[in-house]
Amino acid sequence: MRKTKILAWTDDWGKSYCQEEKVLEEVFREELVDIFHIGSTSIPTIGYAKPIIDILIVVKDIENVDLYNNEMLELGYEPKGENGIAGRRYFQKGKDNRTHHLHIFQVESEHIKNHLDFKEYLIKNTEEAKKYGELKINLAKQFPNEHHKYQNGKQQFVNELADKAKEWSSERRFPC
Template sequence: MRKVEVFSHNKNWKRMFSEEARKLKTIFGNEIVHIYHIGSTSVPELKAKPIIDILPVVGNIHIVDNHNEEMKNIGYESKGENGIPGRRYFQKGGDKRTHHVHIYQLGNYEIKRHLAFRDYLLVHPEVKKRYGQLKGRLAVKFPNDVESYISGKEQLVKEIEAKALEWYKGEE
């Protein structure tokens, strides 16, 4: 069973992202157009589950499937689209997850959504604080129920996301 634990920001998360990004670049080479650190571990001073979320962008999403074995060799489990059309999703660490890799093809809307959310939190400290406090409360309330933890964040995430996407239009 996955335990829900939320921690204060850890400066090592940036290094962990960089190390894993290098491994992904070795596997996918020039197929990677961009690679981003996303999710809560990418936002300094934000409480987070200690799972590094990585978003590589590729020119052709179908090429990714040719690398499932190489991903397995560095500890990842392929989950296919895992509910989001056009994505290739990988998890590392089993029930004690350490990394999530969300690969999208250049131009996919999900890239913008993730970057807008991250960047909005980076420049809106009051929203970041509110989000972090909610995550902390939910982790205490639902330490053994990841689904309830996620659903407890859903309304605020949607609210932040809508504001972030509107804001991001002016930042592009």
């Protein structure tokens, strides 16, 4: 059973990302366009997060990512296909004790911008980030052994943040 563990934000998550980035750049070098640290572990202002490093990779051709599944398995990543999001390739590392989530999209996918805008919005809007961190702590205390209830409990707030990030991003690009 997967437990929900929330920890205080630490610089160690950035270091872990950097180590993994080098490995993944080597694996996907023929397809790689860009790579980013995303998710709560990339946002110091959030204060708290699950200790799982989320990584976003942008590739030239999403179909070619499947050719790397065996190499990713050797690195401990479990290929999950689209895993509910069309046009994505998703990998998990660490089984029930996850350490990394890898989200791969083809260049120009709207999901890339959405993830990056969400991150930037929370970095710039510290009060929103803190609310999100506090929600994570409260839900983890409430549902320590029911990860799906933890996820469901934060979904509406995440959706609201995503909408705010999208609006914030469009206002930044086209100020009046």
